[in-house]
Amino acid sequence: MSQSPPLKSRPLALAVLSTAMLMTILDGSIVTVAMPAIQKDLDFSPAGLSWIVNAYLIAFGGLLLLAGRLGDLIGRKTMFLAGNAVFTGASLLAGAASSPGLLIAARFLQGVGSAMASAVVLGILVTLFTGPAERARAIAVLSFTGAAGASIGQVLGGVLTDALDWHWIFLINLPIGAATVALAVTVLPADRGLGLRSGADVIGAVLVTAGLMLGIYTVVKAEGHGWLSGHTLGLGALSLVLLAGFVLRQATAATPLMPLRILRSRNVSGANLAQLLTIGAMFSFQIIVALYMQTVLGYNALETGLAMLPAAVTIGGVSLFVAARLMGRFGARAVLLAGLAMLVGATLLLTRVPADADYVTDLLPVMLLIAGGGLVLPALTTLGMSGAGADDAGLASGLFNTTQQIGGALGVAVLSTLAASRTEHLLAEGEPRAAALTGGYSLAFAVSAGLLVAAFAVSLVVLRRPATPEPATAPAAEPSRAEV
Template sequence: MPYPKSLALAVLSASTLMTILDGSIVTVAMPAIQDDLGFTDAGLSWTVNAYLIALGGLLLLSGRLGDLVGRKPMFLIGNVVFTAASLLAGAATGPAMLIAARFLQGVGSAIATSVVLGILVTLFTEPGERARAIGVFSFTGAAGASIGQVLGGVLTDTLGWHWIFLINVPIGVLTVALAVKALPADRGIGLAAGADVLGAALVTSGLMLGIYTIVQVERYGWLSARTLGLGAVAIALLAAFLVRQATAATPLLALRIFRSRNVSGANAVQMLTLSAMFAFQIIVALYMQRVLGYGALKTGLAMLPAALAIGGVSLLLSARLVARFGARTVLIAGLVLLLAGMTWLARLPVDGSYVVDLLPMMVLIAGGGLVLPALTGLAMSGAEADDAGLASGLFNTTQQVGMAIGVAVLSTLAASRTGELLGSGATEAEALTSGYRLAFAVAAALLLAAIVVSATVLRRPASDPVPGELAVAA
């Protein structure tokens, strides 16, 4: 007897939420981890960086492998690896063990996450049904980082930092058990149809090296010989990958996918948007802890309105609005809300009030609950059925690269401004706040660029309502 599609959607969403949480749940627990395991200041950042490097570097390869060997097998393997790595992270007794476990978590997350959208769009084929499913799925991406900070603060202060990882174990076991029965079986098109080993090596090494270079910028600087040298090698590897894809008989990334304006445009918009949004999660938490003096639990709870706003809009409104007004219109409306919120943060005072200076942004960030479902639908609308896993892997890759770039660029700008002001005699609170304001101003500029790309590049999918038809229907 076949299982209901709602169970399959729940399994896909639970897996994605679990892996996305791990990208942010560590942030509020980092002081406790440093004190317990003896991390240096520079080494502590690798509890986040190791995860991002593995996740961002392997998503594209994993998405294509899902097309070739089957998406369900890849989903199961990824969740098993992620769950085992979570157990290892929770049992870590030193920095090296935790960093290795975080890297393995990133590997498992990449394998599982890369095929989720491919499974979803082949499972939900009717436009209205697919829009609702994408709304539920996108909630996990849009609200996941905020939920991670809330949960991280609660677990760290009540049970200890180990539980931010150990909580994944029972969830992962249940997800795998349900996925075996709930997800449709598929065998893929076979390795012979596209096992581009050289292309895989080029893109994986290029992405990993590129993300590694980006996350190290805060330590070494943008213009250091190390950054410029590694960046040049990463660019060369990715350029060689594109040349390989243009000439290979069975490319890993069929360049024809970029002929779709919606695929290309949606991925570009996502990179710009996630660069701003993920940096918001990190920098607002730093402002609350380092300037306002909040603890881990209070910081997590202070982020709760953002998670509720994003989740409510994703689950209750996004599908209806997309069905009525179209994905492109809803996307631009969501970006405008995010731009307003980020502009508001660019004026943060040193003695900020949560209700006056932060809570309005927690409400306006509900725009993320409109942006990500609309982007997901647009990105997948231009992909052929055989390329669904590839399009899913590409979409998730630009998501992770966008996050890495946003954190590196905005945190580096904030740190540089803070250092300059400290050197000129400003107080620590004044210097930190000025640095954060600069970061939010740049984030606002990124969102403005995302609006421009959305308005000029993206096109209305065939399944979207036509404005004239809406007027008649009304």
């Protein structure tokens, strides 16, 4: 059981949750523009440099599900506070790093802290905001934070690296993290959790964490080894065996880490599948468009961040001011389908962008049409959490974040590999470098459009409009009795 904060404290609680999510998302993008400076200063090898990103991604994606369930067991507030403390301490280590090994270790630890905090954010949010309208508004604010974080990270990373040095992209987390922990202690509701005996499945935890970490590692290394290499196929098969063992364990364990009942909900399973496809496609926008601007159009890091800022503004504006109202009137499923249709249109436009593109005529329309993401993300979150009960909210939150990270890892690896292969083929045929790169990116955008069409089909066939919870089945509806 838990004690909810007064109604007037809920906006501050939402601000604390959003700030924690902002740090997590911003930290994933802020490092990308600083990597050349880090490589020069710490003498990273080209292959080792990628592990600044990969170490964070493997820890973050691999531990989300476990962290979400542990939040249900020991208390989500406890998990949130511990995760932010770990992340802030790891940021200090990263900012003070003087060798590649120390920086990679700190980034892994940052991923651990991010997983601990992020896995329970949605679980806390849906029990703080129980009415459909207020929950939709709260989710819209969280989605706005996510949309803004990626672009802010790219711009801020360039500014901090140019004005100060790369150490500050990590050190900036210290005051933010400390303030987040201090406020969270007072404004987030206290909760007791179910107790470790209610689901302390150590074997299941080892299987799923090892399977996810190995799977993400396999994906991020596949581009270097080749998708059909023995390295990729062998580790991929082992990852699938571990995950299959986890599913079998959950079906037979007395206290499973992830009760399979949660997947019986069409909205939980369907929203997670749709998100996997959508995030995989959307990463092509965030990563590949940035590469196109720098490698083909010659933009620098700061110019790239500023050029993509209209996308963040439109996505954030739609998610914050429009999505909740539309979901209240038409339902989350209808809003999701409309947003996915806009994203399909945006990616199809990107397939036609030339090597000598003009920003205003060729790219700005895409930046505006990508506003569909501001409809998709809040609607998916609403649907994905709608089928989870109070006792499983942390688990559902961790599962939702896990599919997001897996979708991102798969999207980056698959689409980057396809783009690189197509570029090499065009170069071999004698195409100029700019045209060959553009051809490779166009293929990636076309595949992205296909992924979004698949997400549209899943959403149309599987998802259903969530029913309004009745008080008898939703004790969280009473502020004084809300369970977190």
